[in-house]
Structure formats: C-alpha cells, structure tokens
Amino acid sequence: MMTTKKEDKEATGKIDVDTPHDSVVQRFLRETATVKSFFNEYLPADIAACLDLRTLKYVRDKFVDTVMEKYFSDYLYKVKFKDRKEGFIFLLLEHKSWAYRFTGFQALKYIVQIWDQYLADNEKAKYLPPVIPVVLYHGKGKWNLDTHFSVLFKNPGIMSEYIPEFRYLLLDISHSPDEEIKGSAVLKILLMSLKYIFKPQLRKKLREIFGLFRKIKNKQSALDYLETLVTYLMSSPGNLEEKEIGVPVAEVFNEGGEIMATIAEKLAQKAKWEVVMNSLREGLSIDLIAKITGVPVAQINEFKEKLQTQQVDAAA
Secondary structure (H helix, E strand, O other), rough: OOOHHHHHHHOOOOOOOOOOHHHHHHHHHHHHHHHHHHHHHOOOOOHOOOOOEEEEEEEEHHHHOOOOOOOOOEEEEEEOOOOOOEEEEEEEEEEEOOOOOOOOHHHHHHHHHHHHHHHOOOOOOOOOOOOEEEEOOOOOOOOOOOEHHHOHHHHHHHHHHHHHOEOOOEEEHHHHHHHHHHOHHHHHHHHHHHHOOOOOOHHHHHHHHHHHHHHOOOHHHHHHHHHHHHHHHHOOOOOOOOHHHHHHHHHOOOOHHHHHHHHEEEEEEEHHHHHHHHHHHHOOOOOHHHHHOOOOHHHHHHHHHHHHHHHHHOOO
C-alpha cells in the first residue's frame, strides 16, 4: 500500500508544523486559562478530580532539544496532584487533522524524551512522573484506530511481555455532538471551528461560532483571536469567501468591515511574499520577481539574504 507524503514525513519524524490547522490551534491554546479549560472538560473525570489545574504550567521549551525540535509536540504541561506536596504529572497534548496509525509510537518518543530530560534535571530521582498523552483529532473520517500502543505489533504472542503497554486519550472533536463541546468561549470557538472546517455545514455554523466572541471580555484579545480565526477560515478547504465571513463578523463587531479589510490586506501581503520565496527557490532573477510581484528589488534582496541565513542555520 502506497503512503502519502505526509505519512512518510510522520513515519520518519519529519512533520510539517506550519499548516493552517496547527497555526490556529497554537494561537488559541496560547493562553493558560484556555488550556486549563480544555483539560478540565476533556480529561477523564477521575483524572481531572485528582489534579490541581491551578498549578498547570507550560513546560514544552525546557524539554525540547535541537534534535527533537522538528517533531516534538507543541503542548506539554506540568500539573500537581491535589493531595500531594511533591507529586505531579505531565499532560502531553497532540493535535491531528488526519488519523495516523503510528500515533502511539509518536507519543512514546515524546514520553521517553520527557523522562530522559527529567532524569537529567533530577539526578536523585527514584521514580518517573506519569505522562498522559491526549490527542485532539478533527479529521474528516472517524478515528477508527485502537489507542493502545500494543496494537502496533502483529500477533506478539509470548513476546507481549516485552512490549511497552500504554494508551493515549483521544478526543475526536469531528464526531462529538455540539452540545458536548464545552469549556471557555475561546476554547469553544477553536473546537467548533476545527469540527466543521472540513464539513459543508461550516457556512451555517459561522454565526454561532462568531457569536461566541461576545463572551470574550477583553476586546483586544477578541480581535487577536478573530484575526487568527478569519485567516484560518479563509484558507479552509470549503473555499469561504470574504463576504460570507464578513457578515457574521459585522454582527459581533461594530468595526467589522474595517477588520475584514485589514485581515484581507495581511493575507494578500502574505501570499505575495510566498510568491517571492518560491520564486527565489526556483532560481528566478530578482528583477523578474520584482516585476511579477511589485515588491521593490531592495526588499527582495533583503528577504533573500534572510532566507539564505535561515537555510545555513538549518543545515548547521
């Protein structure tokens, strides 16, 4: 059976992280309050009951070295138990927009890296902290894969004793009823958008999704989230047009027209620079690129130098 390019990249650990789906998840889960809301609503009740989510802390950067950087999950949190002074666990959140068979193996790599770094930082440690992997999925089809790691082995038989056994928690948001999508307004905006991004019902859900912005008290935060969401929706497979999104935006924000114009301009600029970057990679002359895009030669030269510097750093 042939694999797709994305499957090949995941199998080798080389995952493209700058997709529209990843970008919107990263932005909406940037605030600790939203993450707390997510885990409070979607962890199993018995697990959530024994954790003090007030102590939840983002720790991903500390556990990622230069080797793991290109394929490590973006969402790693440390949280203490309610009834233990020293005890804590790690919550590892992984986002998927398609069902990947070897997600369990991917999670195992993350977990081992976390433990390895933990022991390096705590030489006198006698025990390892638990790590709970949580997969947030919103692909088109149902996640019909078993979440136990052991299913990745074919008929292990007597070898079963030597195979690690754990499972990851799965939240299949695409097939969750709307009434079961809970949490803060910011979290519900994200999850509802992820749920419908591949579905024809998205257009009918826009008013409901944008209506949730009324519950965000900080206007500047609401505008920041709005820009991220509109950018995401306009790059969606449903080919939403600016005017379709503009109507529900205007119903929530008085300056809706101005907001949409600003976002459209930013998207146009981004698209223009993507053309510049791709043209440089194809070896087109700077004069020709300037003629095609309208970007001044000086800016293209400056961009080219930065691009070359990034390529050298990546190869080092």
